[in-house]
Amino acid sequence: MIELIGLFVGGLMLVTLGSDSLLKGTSGLAQSRGAGGYAAGLAMVVVGASVSEVAIALAALFKGHYDLALGTVIGSSIANFGLIIGVAALVKPLSVGFRFLLVALPMVAGAAIALMLMSHNGTIGYWDGAVLLLAVVLFGWAIKRSSAQENEGVRKEMAYVGNTQLEVSRNLVRVALGLGFIGFGAHLTVDKGMSLAEALGMSELLFGLTILAIGSAIPELTAAIVSAARGHGNVVVGSAVSSSAINLLLVLGLMAVIKPVPMAHSLVYIELPVLIAFCLAFYPMLRGDAVVSRREGGILLGAFLGVVIFQFIVAR
Helix, strand or coil: HHHHHHHHHHHHHHHHHHHHHHHHHHHHHHHHHHCHHHHHHHHHHHHHHHHHHHHHHHHHCCCHHHHHHHHHHHHHHHHHHHHHHHHHHHHHCCHHHCCCHHHHHHHHHHHHHHHHHHHHEEEEEEHHHHHHHHHHHHHHCCCHHHCCCCCCHHHHHHHHHHCCCCCCHHHHHHHHHHHHHHHHHHHHHHHHHHHHHHHHCCCCCHHHHHHHHHHHHHHHHHHHHHHCCCCCCCHHHHHHHHHHHHHHHHHHHHHHCCCECCCCHHHHHHHHHHHHHHHHHHHHCCCCCCCHHHHHHHHHHHHHHHHHHHHHHHHC
């Protein structure tokens, strides 16, 4: 069991290291070709946190573990709100002025509602996936439009995230290593994760919703704590919310157009409504003083822990 856990954690670490290497490499290459630090940083914040989930979900899909893939994607989206933003706000209240969130937060809620409607027949099919991927294009257009109106404070935070080495050869190596680590790490994570779930007597879905979702969120949680301590609340919240949107639209869209994906009953009637509830609860926190306080962070974290406990109770 100890060896199995070690290999599972090792797979997650490889995916994390690979994602970081890939993102820094592509950011460095983009900036060496003339992209600004703000644009590069914004791209890293919007898509960076989703790379791990994309890799693990697609690896699970290709191996035929649909429930594991779906559980990881939706569980990670819930963890973004309850675990990552909640813990980061407890470290330091998150001051948020990101106009992009006015697009991203409704997109997450809308995607969750759309998935519930698409799943009326128990499956997300090819055309459903195509609609989700079209929504990704619209999401990208909305981000580009809102980015021109961001204030100077947000621009500085994004430029700080995008700061990296610009040497082309170094960044090409980063990209190559990143892709290799991600591919092998995702394969190892899924294989050992399934063995671990079996050893623990857990279903694929429950394992993905809880242990794998939380495990894949740990690196992002660490980065969020560091960003919160530095006063970069826009990075924390922007990364978490956009990651949820990308998970639901891009990851599930890709999964569905590759092969129709059966949706478990509990995802439609429990987890997706929970995600919508987190979106609705989080929206008022961004109004008024635009600060996610420690008290609000505690509420988000407490709700997340309650959801995890409830999932285990229902599974039993």
